[in-house]
Amino acid sequence: MISVQEALRRCLALAHPTGTETLPLRRAFGRVMAAPATAQITQPPFAASAMDGYAVGRVASAGDSFDVIGEAGAGHAYQGILAATQAVRIFTGAPLPAGAVSVVIQEEIARDGDRITLRTAAAEGDNIRPRGQDFVQGQTLSPRQLRPNDLALLAAMNVAEVCVHRRPVVALMASGDELVMPGETPGPDQIIASNTFALAAMVEAAGGEARVLPIARDTEASLRTVFALTEGADLIVTIGGASVGDHDLVGKVASDLGLDRAFWQIAMRPGKPLMAGKVLGIPMLGLPGNPVSAIVCGHLFMVPLLKAMQALPPEPTVLRARLGADVAANGPRDHYMRARLGVEAGQPTITAFARQDSALLTILTEANALLIRPKDDGPRAAGEIVDYIAL
Ligand SMILES: Nc1nc2c(c(=O)[nH]1)N[C@H]1C(S)=C(S)[C@@H](COP(=O)(O)OP(=O)(O)OC[C@H]3O[C@@H](n4cnc5c(N)ncnc54)[C@H](O)[C@@H]3O)O[C@H]1N2
Numbered sequence: 001m002i003s004v005q006e007a008l009r010r011c012l013a014l015a016h017p018t019g020t021e022t023l024p025l026r027r028a029f030g031r032v033m034a035a036p037a038t039a040q041i042t043q044p045p046f047a048a049s050a051m052d053g054y055a056v057g058r059v060a061s062a063g064d065s066f067d068v069i070g071e072a073g074a075g076h077a078y079q080g081i082l083a084a085t086q087a088v089r090i091f092t093g094a095p096l097p098a099g100a101v102s103v104v105i106q107e108e109i110a111r112d113g114d115r116i117t118l119r120t121a122a123a124e125g126d127n128i129r130p131r132g133q134d135f136v137q138g139q140t141l142s143p144r145q146l147r148p149n150d151l152a153l154l155a156a157m158n159v160a161e162v163c164v165h166r167r168p169v170v171a172l173m174a175s176g177d178e179l180v181m182p183g184e185t186p187g188p189d190q191i192i193a194s195n196t197f198a199l200a201a202m203v204e205a206a207g208g209e210a211r212v213l214p215i216a217r218d219t220e221a222s223l224r225t226v227f228a229l230t231e232g233a234d235l236i237v238t239i240g241g242a243s244v245g246d247h248d249l250v251g252k253v254a255s256d257l258g259l260d261r262a263f264w265q266i267a268m269r270p271g272k273p274l275m276a277g278k279v280l281g282i283p284m285l286g287l288p289g290n291p292v293s294a295i296v297c298g299h300l301f302m303v304p305l306l307k308a309m310q311a312l313p314p315e316p317t318v319l320r321a322r323l324g325a326d327v328a329a330n331g332p333r334d335h336y337m338r339a340r341l342g343v344e345a346g347q348p349t350i351t352a353f354a355r356q357d358s359a360l361l362t363i364l365t366e367a368n369a370l371l372i373r374p375k376d377d378g379p380r381a382a383g384e385i386v387d388y389i390a391l
Pocket residue numbers: 174175176178179191192193194195196239240241242243244245248270271272273287288289290291293358
């Protein structure tokens with residue numbers, strides 16, 4: 001069995017970046033930029049007041065007075081030039097008038113008619129946002145998956161459209177005679193197909209488009225029928241039927257369809273029966289059926305594949321925390337234990353759940369991290385530093 005790292009390397013070798021498209025900003029959330037975006041303007045485009053108050057014509061001390069000669073509001077500049085003895089009533093976001101050197105907030109001013117007296121000193125630059133303090137025209141934002149904050153920045157840069165990678169289309173293909181969809185009434189020997197829903201959401205969160213295909217039955221004919229529905233996908237993800245049982249036919253049918261196999265079975269728990277390759281000209285990831293195995297492998301292999309297809313750094317980020325409770329010696333496969341990450345005594349602390357069966361969705365839903373136990377690692381005591389991946 002190959003290692004997790006080798007399996008990921010072989011998976012990523014299957015990925016090719018998708019093409020690009022141009023989208024209006026309002027449709028770009030969660031998408032991955034395909035090229036740097038360039039600021040069309042400088043922000044702020046002028047030195048601006050950061051507060052409501054008075055722009056004054058010289059640095060001053062408490063007790064100094066000025067003549068108020070006009071007003072500047074956001075969107076309404078004061079057109080004149082301030083002399084050293086003069087002030088302009090100014091509001092947040094208004095352009096700083098020519099000649100102004102400082103803004104004093106209105107709470108620190110006594111006003112008598114058109115005369116103001118300062119209760120505090122006015123130092124050069126106080127409460128003034130210099131021109132271009134946020135960004136300047138021509139500055140670039142490097143490619144990334146667009147979060148809400150990024151969209152605000154692009155909008156401020158006057159970038160109305162953004163060039164993004166086309167969403168990788170993922171054909172999700174669950175198989176098993178025991179499976180029915182949520183909302184249906186399962187027979188006495190049936191269960192509900194569950195992991196497809198997590199995987200589809202993970203695809204969408206990673207910038208892809210999930211195409212959930214009908215559940216294939218455990219026959220070669222049914223699997224072939226559903227495989228035929230994967231046409232046009234950028235990635236085929238099968239769920240279940242990957243192991244060694246008589247009804248685990250995914251590998252067999254994929255082989256009959258010309259699968260160029262990159263690997264089958266890895267030294268990982270959960271996820272041992274994972275397979276990958278290329279079938280019908282499309283990269284394929286064959287996930288194990290156990291819900292936790294499928295979802296954990298989705299995080300470790302499917303999401304990196306989708307990132308690679310959108311030219312993002314694909315590897316999951318491995319972080320470090322101290323163990324909150326002892327863990328026993330590990331076996332011959334890397335173990336990605338469902339765990340709870342929190343803070344104890346001011347330090348990130350991770351504690352594995354006692355129950356690690358790969359069929360336990362209730363545990364997975366309480367987990368917010370995967371504690372990584374290297375294969376053959378000895379027992380570890382609370383307080384030792386370990387690796388984890390955040391979920
Ligand atoms: N003799 C051996 N048996 C098994 C081995 C092994 O090495 N030797 N590996 C075990 C491991 S590890 C895993 S993981 C499972 C995975 O097997 P499959 O990929 O063939 O998955 P299935 O047998 O189809 O299903 C396993 C389990 O998961 C349920 N399932 C399947 N699909 C879904 C779905 N979409 N939603 C919810 N639940 C699903 C299915 O009903 C089974 O209970 O094999 C071990 N066996």
